[in-house]
Amino acid sequence: MDLDREKYIKGIEKALQRISSRDLKDIDVSEIWIETALPEDLIREILKEESLNIPPGIEVIRNGREILWKKSGS
Numbered sequence: 001m002d003l004d005r006e007k008y009i010k011g012i013e014k015a016l017q018r019i020s021s022r023d024l025k026d027i028d029v030s031e032i033w034i035e036t037a038l039p040e041d042l043i044r045e046i047l048k049e050e051s052l053n054i055p056p057g058i059e060v061i062r063n064g065r066e067i068l069w070k071k072s073g074s
Contacts, residue, residue: 005046008038008042008046009046009049009051009052011036011038012032012036012038012043012046012047012052013052013053013054014035015031015032015035015036016032016054016055016058017055018035019031019032019035019058020055020056020057020058023057024057024058025057025058025059025060026059026060026062027058027060027061027062028061028062028063028064029043029044029047029061029062029063029068032061040063044063044068047061047068047069054069054071058071059071
């Protein structure tokens with residue numbers, strides 16, 4: 001994994017921590033975009049990463065009606 005990609009993953013993880021601290025369980029990808037200013041397609045790609053650490057309070061990440069990530073068991 002290249003350093004830029006690792007940096008993007010860390011940035012998204014930090015944004016998700018901030019978002020989850022606001023007690024949001026069902027979030028839209030635009031929330032991550034507002035926090036990171038990363039392109040939406042990059043955010044969508046990184047959400048597919050197995051290594052991405054998503055805070056336990058977040059249950060669903062969506063783009064409008066499309067579910068991009070869902071907590072297993074939810």
